[in-house]
Amino acid sequence: MESLRPSSYFILLSCTLLAVDVIFSTFYILISGNASSVLETFALSVLFLAIINISVGLLLFKNIRKQEAGIITSQAELAAHIQKLPVKNASWVFILMLTYTLCSFSIGNFLLESATITAGMLPNLYIAALWFSLLYAFQFALFAYFIGIAVSIHTRSWFYRNYALEIPSGSNRLLLRLLMGMFAIIIIPSALMLTDVWFFTEIRKLQGLSTKQAILLDVLAMLVAAAVSVFFTCRSFTIPLQNIRKAMEQTSVGSHSARALVLTDDEIGVVADSFNNMMGKINERKFIAETFGRYVPESVAAAIIKNKGEYKPQNRLATILYTDIAGFTSLCEKLPPDEIASLLNEYFALLTAIINRHGGIINQFQGDAMLVTYNVPAMDKNHADAALLTAVEIQETLANHIFRSRYKMPTRIGINTGKVFAGIVGGQGRLNYTVHGDAVNVAARLEGLNKEYNTSILLSKATKLLIGANIRERILLTPMGKLNVRGKTNDIRVFQASSVAMAC
8 A cells, every 4th residue: 555656555545435325325225215216326426426426536636646657846836736625626526525415315315216395395395405415525525534634644645655755734623623523423423313313303214214214324324424433534644653653663773774754734734844854963963062062072072062062071081092103203214194194094093993892982093103091081980901912902903914015013002000081171262171190101201111111012000900810810010120200300210111022
């Protein structure tokens, strides 16, 4: 059914009007026993409710059929036609059914051949014919209204699947649809029963019906009307709601592209539209966080966005890893700037993957150097272990990696642990997230000492004391004694780190 073109779906649902009319006529024939005009009755039904109704209905559907055939119209024009379809279809069917029923009464259908009509009965007969015709036409107009809603839902869905075209919601209300359903199920059948009991008993006799039989016919007609109305009413609620639920379920499992199609011109359509707007803002927020997170740590970016531009500074014990490429200055003298940029991008991409794997946060790229923090801004109780494992894996990886298929890029790493300040610094209109403190300076000085002692990883005693026993079994920590660190009054006890594989 979903693959049916909107016009074909409209024809299919319009045929239900013919089916309902045939059922009503069959009930009358079975209860009254009046089968004298069966052929004329069914012939008129087919003529009006199949041939004329569908032909004119397709004319009302003309502009939608153009878009269906690929003849592009404006989205606003298409939306207007879809939004007006239920009312237009109901109005047309009301006129059609009023004409049909009056025509049937005028040629004597639904009257016994033996019925004797006196002059005094004519006014009452004309009133009854008009009354029943109006009720019948109104009943079928309500069916046509629900059919129009069902077709508009199908049409919106079909255009989205085939043309990725979304039709915005209109301004109708659910209350109108509920009132229509109430009229179809309760008001019209009740009015029919009351008039059968109080006003038109003589007319019903001309049709071969006693009062009880007339009420039985009304009850059966009411059940059919209720079934048709409830079916279309429920579908007009359940299909759009299921569509919204499906989009929510997709979102709950991590999809950021889920959309709820706007299928109706009522509050449910507004909810679907609001859901899409909400997802748009969430995706926009996520995009900003991800983009911002490329320039500052993602956790910092998320906190700044959450707090509308503010970031609460942190004072925390942290482990700092500082790394710098050995001999990079002389390499820059030999290569053009664009190749230098390509080398750095490849180098930083390689190291970033390792750092992320161990929970490190890259705070700054300083030329060919990197400042990485552990336990700030994101908490990590094993921050010293993570920093040391990062350093060792970096050196193992770089030992075997050839950049641009030509260059080796060895690096020197310094690691230190201590209290740091992490926050936003800067002046008006220009801010930067960074970490400050003596611990940061010591890590940078240790990196530089590698060159003097021909080592690749040096760490302070402060970091070594926090290294877990399981890490010490895997990584060799060789004492270097107390070393003089530029800018420090007292010497610092330093250790060289290397994995067993590197030592071999």
